[in-house]
Amino acid sequence: MEKFTTVTGLCAPMDRANVDTDMIIPKQFLKSIKRTGFGPNLFDELRYLDEGVPGADCSAREINSKFPLNFPRYQDASILLARENFGCGSSREHAPWALEDYGFRVIIAPSYADIFFNNSFKNGLLPIVLAADIVERLFNEMYAQEAYQLTVELESQIIRTPTGEEIAFDVDTFRKHCLLNGLDDIGITLQDTDAIGDFEAKWQQQAPWLFGAIK
Amino acid sequence: MVAKTLYDKLWDTHLVKQRDDGTALIYIDRQLLHEVTSPQAFEGLRLAGRPLWRRGANLATPDHNVPSEVNERAAGVDGIVDEVSRIQVQQLDSNCEEFGVTEFKINDPRQGIVHVVGPESGATLPGMTVVCGDSHTATHGALGALAHGIGTSEVEHVMATQCLIQKKMKNMLVKVEGALGFGVAPKDVILAVIGIIGTAGGNGYAIEFGGSVFRNMSVEGRMTVCNMAIEAGARVGLVAVDDTTLAYVKGRPFAPRAEHWELAVNSWRDLHSDEGASFDRVVEVDAASIVPQVSWGTSPEMVIAVDGKVPSPEDFEDRAKQLATSQALAYMGLTAGQAITDIKLDCIFIGSCTNSRIEDLRAAAAVVKGKKVAATVSRALVVPGSGLVKAQAEQEGLDKIFVEAGLEWREPSCSMCLAMNSDVLGEGEHCASTSNRNFEGRQGFGGRTHLVSPEMAAAAAVAGHFVDVREMLNK
Numbered sequence: 159m160e161k162f163t164t165v166t167g168l169c170a171p172m173d174r175a176n177v178d179t180d181m182i183i184p185k186q187f188l189k190s191i192k193r194t195g196f197g198p199n200l201f202d203e204l205r206y207l208d209e210g211v212p213g214a215d216c217s218a219r220e221i222n223s224k225f226p227l228n229f230p231r232y233q234d235a236s237i238l239l240a241r242e243n244f245g246c247g248s249s250r251e252h253a254p255w256a257l258e259d260y261g262f263r264v265i266i267a268p269s270y271a272d273i274f275f276n277n278s279f280k281n282g283l284l285p286i287v288l289a290a291d292i293v294e295r296l297f298n299e300m301y302a303q304e305a306y307q308l309t310v311e312l313e314s315q316i317i318r319t320p321t322g323e324e325i326a327f328d329v330d331t332f333r334k335h336c337l338l339n340g341l342d343d344i345g346i347t348l349q350d351t352d353a354i355g356d357f358e359a360k361w362q363q364q365a366p367w368l369f370g371a372i373k
Numbered sequence: 374m375v376a377k378t379l380y381d382k383l384w385d386t387h388l389v390k391q392r393d394d395g396t397a398l399i400y401i402d403r404q405l406l407h408e409v410t411s412p413q414a415f416e417g418l419r420l421a422g423r424p425l426w427r428r429g430a431n432l433a434t435p436d437h438n439v440p441s442e443v444n445e446r447a448a449g450v451d452g453i454v455d456e457v458s459r460i461q462v463q464q465l466d467s468n469c470e471e472f473g474v475t476e477f478k479i480n481d482p483r484q485g486i487v488h489v490v491g492p493e494s495g496a497t498l499p500g501m502t503v504v505c506g507d508s509h510t511a512t513h514g515a516l517g518a519l520a521h522g523i524g525t526s527e528v529e530h531v532m533a534t535q536c537l538i539q540k541k542m543k544n545m546l547v548k549v550e551g552a553l554g555f556g557v558a559p560k561d562v563i564l565a566v567i568g569i570i571g572t573a574g575g576n577g578y579a580i581e582f583g584g585s586v587f588r589n590m591s592v593e594g595r596m597t598v599c600n601m602a603i604e605a606g607a608r609v610g611l612v613a614v615d616d617t618t619l620a621y622v623k624g625r626p627f628a629p630r631a632e633h634w635e636l637a638v639n640s641w642r643d644l645h646s647d648e649g650a651s652f653d654r655v656v657e658v659d660a661a662s663i664v665p666q667v668s669w670g671t672s673p674e675m676v677i678a679v680d681g682k683v684p685s686p687e688d689f690e691d692r693a694k695q696l697a698t699s700q701a702l703a704y705m706g707l708t709a710g711q712a713i714t715d716i717k718l719d720c721i722f723i724g725s726c727t728n729s730r731i732e733d734l735r736a737a738a739a740v741v742k743g744k745k746v747a748a749t750v751s752r753a754l755v756v757p758g759s760g761l762v763k764a765q766a767e768q769e770g771l772d773k774i775f776v777e778a779g780l781e782w783r784e785p786s787c788s789m790c791l792a793m794n795s796d797v798l799g800e801g802e803h804c805a806s807t808s809n810r811n812f813e814g815r816q817g818f819g820g821r822t823h824l825v826s827p828e829m830a831a832a833a834a835v836a837g838h839f840v841d842v843r844e845m846l847n848k
Contacts (some may be wrong), residue, residue: 170441175696178792191464250410251525269576272607280526330394332395344423345536346540350389353389354400
């Protein structure tokens with residue numbers, strides 16, 4: 159996983175509540191057996207006017223010029239401003255894969271769906287929770303000012319706005335540690351191999367029926 | 374002794390280690406795998422040279438991409454017309470072979486939707502921790518199991534470590550007391566609950582469904598309810614174990630037998646919330662207030678009683694809700710104030726991990742028996758949840774009832790719930806669907822989904838528009 163320390167980048171809006179993972183990456187693209195290449199189909203049904211087909215050349219498709227991510231002013235954005243309950247619905251990790259592949263490193267929203275929130279951290283994508291009124295203010299500042307950028311510092315847990323204002327955010331200690339160091343959870347958990355083995359042996363004695371063969 | 378909730382108990386018995394950073398390692402008893410969210414996890418193991426921690430904890434079956442159409446299905450994996458779908462199913466086969474995971478392959482009679490297969494085979498049991506790279510894993514909570522939907526990185530994590538890194542969730546009790554009225558199904562109960570608490574209302578919670586309605590509900594009905602906990606934002610849905618649960622589990626192919634059965638039952642008897650256990654949130658619903666539901670919008674919280682009218686943005690005070698309502702009305706091609714019973718349907722879909730079990734099929738068959746699908750309905754699909762459900766239904770003659778009424782009898786698959794196989798809803802078409810999500814494009818590009826119970830979908834098939842199934846059953 160790519161390390162996450164500080165990101166300075168252009169903001170773009172996804173200005174609706176309850177954005178679901180079907181909207182982030184429609185199901186036909188879930189047929190891929192890879193983790194990469196989902197960026198061109200991020201928000202596919204909103205970004206393009208035609209129906210998305212896996213493997214099609216997206217640069218040849220007709221884009222929806224009314225969808226903000228297609229506005230020239232939001233090109234190359236790396237920070238997504240979003241609304242309540244972002245990422246609800248399916249557990250597909252293809253959703254953070256698509257956001258990351260497109261170029262987003264940070265999402266800022268008042269709340270997220272649990273599974274999406276969890277999946278994001280595993281892919282170097284930082285979902286930040288801020289109070290709804292602060293998110294509202296950031297939306298307004300972004301709409302009012304072209305090329306609106308934020309700087310997100312993970313170590314100090316600070317967001318800097320163009321006026322120099324500092325907004326603090328919370329992040330879970332373990333997830334912060336993994337992001338800062340680009341660490342893979344599995345390696346960390348395997349340091350507890352003995353504890354897992356001990357638990358398993360005890361559990362098998364207590365509940366032997368859970369260890370029967372499945373054939 | 375501190376009174377514990379069912380969730381507390383399941384958490385405590387599976388806690389391997391509480392770590393200093395506030396996270397915990399939770400032991401996972403069973404991982405279910407399907408073709409869509411597992412290939413990248415197997416690939417991760419391969420790249421890191423890691424083995425499966427415990428091979429026998431895993432069970433796989435392809436479901437999302439497999440064709441439901443009888444002829445396409447007959448030729449097995451090689452017969453899947455869509456090349457990308459075929460490769461994904463082939464990849465599951467080869468991964469399972471390489472890693473030694475038991476798989477119910479495409480034309481194995483035990484194949485089916487992973488959340489139908491787990492309980493029906495006894496591969497998921499009360500008191501277990503169950504995971505699957507699929508948000509509807511909450512289904513297995515109906516057995517009193519702690520079941521989480523997880524992402525692919527976590528699938529790989531469980532494969533390699535048999536554990537999940539978790540923070541404990543909060544406890545919510547959804548209590549529905551009283552008796553359900555005639556024609557009111559478990560699906561109506563969960564849709565009504567989602568309408569009350571909202572699609573984000575359960576974020577951060579494990580929801581236990583309690584009260585006389587769930588005590589008197591069959592295990593399959595409880596599965597329908599727990600299945601959609603995620604549509605209220607909760608990763609976990611739970612129902613306490615009782616005699617109904619034990620009767621359901623007993624004799625299943627992978628259920629414990631003989632002395633193990635006695636041991637298991639002894640421990641399962643404790644799988645309920647203790648008297649006086651404390652919940653962070655309690656939502657009480659009067660069973661008598663629940664009538665057949667229909668979703669009108671593009672989020673599962675956008676539901677209303679069948680005798681209601683499509684709402685208007687002005688009905689809501691919250692600006693975000695007003696906006697969401699007008700966006701939903703535009704997408705759905707509906708007008709505020711329109712009667713739900715005036716919505717005409719192009720397609721009927723009876724199936725999905727929510728409603729494709731034998732009781733669902735019996736309920737739908739009872740409604741269409743001796744009737745005909747309306748001429749204006751262009752397609753009506755019945756897709757059983759597994760090969761075993763299909764066989765059972767055929768033994769009971771349900772397939773004939775459906776076919777005589779003009780519905781198509783298909784092969785087990787996730788099918789039009791999310792349209793990863795060739796069962797795709799057309800642009801602008803309205804579908805009465807027994808599935809779980811009415812998101813934009815979910816069943817097909819531009820498709821319009823209305824979530825309902827199997828009874829209501831069957832009634833809509835006959836009428837060609839929504840109708841109160843209670844009236845149809847009374848006639």
